[in-house]
Amino acid sequence: MKKYVSIFLTAVLLFMLMVPGLSKANTSTVSAVIDSSLVKALETAVEPLQVIVTFEGEGAPTADHLNLLKQLGISTGITMKSLPISGILATKEQINKLAATPGIKSIYLNKRLTYSNFDANNLTGVDKARTDAAMQKANGGLPVTGKGIGVVVNDSGVDGTHPDLQFGSHLVQNVMGSTNLNAWSPDLLPITYVENVPNTDTNSGHGTHVAGTVGGTGAASGGKYEGVAPGADLIGYGSGAALFVLDGIGGFDYAITHQSQYNIRVITNSWGSSGDFDPNDPINIASKAAYDRGITVLFAAGNEGPGENTHNPYAKAPWVISVAAGEKDGSLADFSSRGTKGVGGTFEMDGKTWTWKDEPSVTAPGVDIISTRVLAPVSSLAITADAELIEPAYLPFYTSMSGTSMATPHVAGIVALLLEADPTLSPDEIKKVLQDSATNMPGYESWEVGTGYVNAYAALEGVMFDKNYGETINAYQTFNSNANVEVERSEFQVDYNPLLLSSNAYSFNVAEGVGQISARIDASGLIGQTGNPLNLILVAPDGTSYSSGVSLLFPLYYDRTVSVTSPQAGEWQVKVDGLHGDAANPVGVGLPETVHGTLAFSKVGSFSGLKDISGNPAASAIQMAVSERLIDGYADGSFKPKQYLTRSELARSLVMGTGIRQSQSVNVKDVSTGDLPFAKAVVTKGAAIRDGVQTQVGVMQLDASGNFNPSGEVDRAALAYSLVQALGLEKQAKDFTGDITVQYKDERIPVKDSASVPAALKGYVQLALDLNILNASFSVTQGPYDLVPKVEASFNPAKKVTRADYAVAITRYYQAWFQ
Structure with a gap:
């Protein structure tokens, strides 16, 4: 199964560290990575094959790279203008020689491609809605595109030099925010907005990708990679990848301040944190203020799955839409954060009693999503994986990413379509129609996926033609037969000390019949803000270890989770270990800390409503x-x-x-x-x-x-x-x-x-x-x-x-x- 690293915000860079499906063939002679499809094709190849070559380095292939191809007799192909990639026609012998040549990073078969944004828009019914004659007629003869709806992309910034996100027209405003935390000034200075910046995404490319999913025009691909709402007015707010709370708040502040100027009705946030929901958190205060002004707020659920209790706390606010990430086959992505079954509560705010649940609102496509690539500076994000997914001619303009960061802007685009169809819709009405029209997802409960996979066509049909949806949603049903799953939770703590390896563990017992165990810790650091690079490990009675791994973004994401299905009965251990840079070094890099955690034991206790099946x-x-x-x-x-x-x-x-x-x-x-x-x-x-x-x-x-x-x-x-x-x-x-x-x-x-x-x-x-x-x-x-x-x-x-x-x-x- 594919493995994904968290790309919540700037973690898109981590895609260069883990690329699934690669193999080394004949490692004694091959220096380049050969993808498995090409290895198989070479076994029976007689005629030349179409392959994609990626060279070491950045930028377009150099003269030396092109001479290398010519020396091997390779003369048919194309080269990228900004990326170190060439698409060539080569024989089996030429490919083998090329693979053994220093400076060649990888060689991939140019196989038939699956276009993920294209697929995503089909999967959720966006394309069906655009081509539906009745919907076009109801919309003045034109497809719904989100026309005139302002959408704020509160992220790392947006590259407005991209043809799909043209600054000054489609991207109506591009802002660089600064919090001005100047300790030496005798005065409190207001936040500074630098407006009309053509490119504010100079450090990651994350926000540019998000913006393209919301409403890229697809101009650089002949419409192939068009976003969900290509008619929407995009407002980019970049603040250095929103690494700090104040940066995130700045985006909300700008949206509220300029709402009337740009008709801002949507703000999408593909970032977050970990921990419990706190309605008084300043981010939640900011999102509530936007909600109060009729702005629909969306947050990514998080990329810390598959364990429970990993849900982004900002996504738990009852006035926002929390988006989980789905696979293109309708299932839930492993990395997508889950809530906690049965957990929620009420609180008072602004004279109203609010009810919140620890679960996403809906699920949307979030795996291998192709969208706009930042052009300046030239980005090498996911470059090797992109060679498998994207046509060579489009590689300079598009890249693929996975995460709830990608699922969230998809739903933001759908919200823009709904608002074009009916500008009077409130954030609550929008959330309800999205949840009511969703598709049940086999094998998942609402604390994992919300009401199900988002269905843009059904949502628009409900809004435009007053169709009622929701009667088939599992999350709304009262069932006659039920499995009574009992979940027991217990707290533990480990006094982590990198110098005392034997003390960094906690023992517990797993009884017979337990279906799943989950462990969770918060490694927030001594002052609760810095994070601590600690790894959570569950050790089974037979010595098998199950590890959470350590995100390289540990200052942003403190929680670690591990889940084991059908665990062995007997004595288990929870171990806390530091980040090891060298296998020969037994001492992990981590700071001493009393780490608090929770264990959850799930077991099917009994069934009701099945009184006549005994003996069948x-x-x-x-x-x-x-x-x-x-x-x-x-x-x-x-x-x-x-x-x-x-x-x-x-x-x-x-x-x-x-x-x-x-x-x-x-x-x-x-x-x-x-x-x-x-x-x-x-x-x-x-x-x-x-x-x-x-x-x-x-x-x-x-x-x-x-x-x-x-x-x-x-x-x-x-x-x-x-x-x-x-x-x-x-x-x-x-x-x-x-x-x-x-x-x-x-x-x-x-x-x-x-x-x-x-x-x-x-x-x-x-x-x-x-x-x-x-x-x-x-x-x-x-x-x-x-x-x-x-x-x-x-x-x-x-x-x-x-x-x-x-x-x-x-x-x-x-x-x-x-x-």
Whole structure:
């Protein structure tokens, strides 16, 4: 699995330290990094290959670099103007020689690319909204672009020299802030704003990337990497990467002061801290003041996941929108910070009682997001990874990053679209429509992902056409069947001393049946402000270590978390260690400190609403399906495992647990009010979140008369269709030809009733068998004179599916979802 370093703010530089998917081939002769795709391609290469070469150094390839290529007989290709990269056509022999040449940093195959901003806008329905005829008509004949809505990018600054972020037109103002903390002055000096600065992002490129995601025009890529709201008016506020509290406050101060001048309605903040929520924190005071003036405030949830209690405290304020980071397949990114289940509270402020919860609001795309690269000074951010993701011609202008820093501006852009559609919307109304229209995310709870994956199209449909959403959101439901997960927490402390290694540990016991343990510490330093480069380690009874790692931004992020799923029972240890610069040095670099921490033990204690499953062979699958919100029982406390599954029940379960987008666009004739939102969702084009471009047909279908037949019983062939379609595998299913086969031991055997499977569903049945979502039935026959028995397989496509059958299938689907 990919590993990500925290890029919250200036940590984008850390992407140069960890680039996944690289390999060294024949390390005795190869000096350059060769990506795995190229290694595989070289095994069978006969014709020249298109490859991307990155040279050591910065700037465009030098004359020496170009001569090196010519000496190897390489004459076909292109070179970058600002980056040390060339795209070339080379033979296997030339590539091998090039790889062994000093000065070559890496060689990558120029394979077909996936464009993450392009994908992200499709995934969340932004592009669908722009091309929707009804929405264009409602918006005066033009697509919604965020036109006229002022969005403040409160970050490291913005490079207004970039073609996508032209200062003076699209970037209507670019400000460099200074806090003027001059201890030697006898007077208190006001904050200084230096306005009309073409480029304020001279130290990281983070803010430029964020601004491009909000509303870059895509001018340097022919519109390919257009931002979410390309018509919005961007206001950049740069303050040295917002490393200090006053810098962040300065952005809010500027937004409020100049709100009328630039119609500022949105402020996006891809930065934060760690610790508990404090409504009196000056950042929270500042965000509340902006909220009071009708400005929608967004904060990144943080990049300290996957442990609980890692949520950015500024994102916990009830008046802001907290954004978690999602993968492009609809799951949650490992690095995305989580809240804490059941934690929250109330407080009084400005004569009102506020309720806060320790959980994100929504999730948005935050992995491998391509957006604008700072041009001046020339940036080498993520240069090696970019060669895999971005066309060579666009590399000087775009770069890829991952983090909640990237997810947050995506939602900020959607907010601008909503405000263009209805400028009267308040911050509370905007937050509600985003949460109500989100897509359930299989396997996650609200303290991890909020209400789900953001859906811009549904949100705009709700605002523009008064459509009601939210009835299918898991976070809003009261379920009949529940897994009672018990979480016990205990506090501990370790008196860390770098000179006394044996004392830097705390022992605790893990009982049988514990599903997960999480440990968290705050390494805030002696004065609580400087941070301490300490590492948190959990040591299992068998000696296995699980480490938090130390962020190079430890002065900004004090918390360390480690989570272990299905831990061994027995005595564990929490160890606190310093940052080791040398394996030969047993003493870690860290300052003495009494480190306080919390241990959390999660265990499924019991189940309710499942009174009739005892003794059923599918009982464990039913329990898992209920615990992961893949199916629900009945109000009378029963599950009815032997009862046939109806189409209305299948629709509800699919929306609950397979990542199905909400929709109100299809007219369904024969479904009752309570089941209607679920039926509409499953039959709509682009229903599955795994269908990133939203072009595939629904995961269930209406008949020729537009009826859903809610009380109809589901058969195995129909179930195969729904579950495979929900995985976004329509093309693979339709491309299948021939008869259905199934794996049996070391051979594939034909399914004898393949002919009875409807032709349109054969590919779906084949994939369901191959993915082990559904199984075949095997029988063994042997005639009196047969030397070996004959094995036969059947699928039984017309056999009705019981609720227990579905529980087994959906738990297998759940495993396929995360493969």
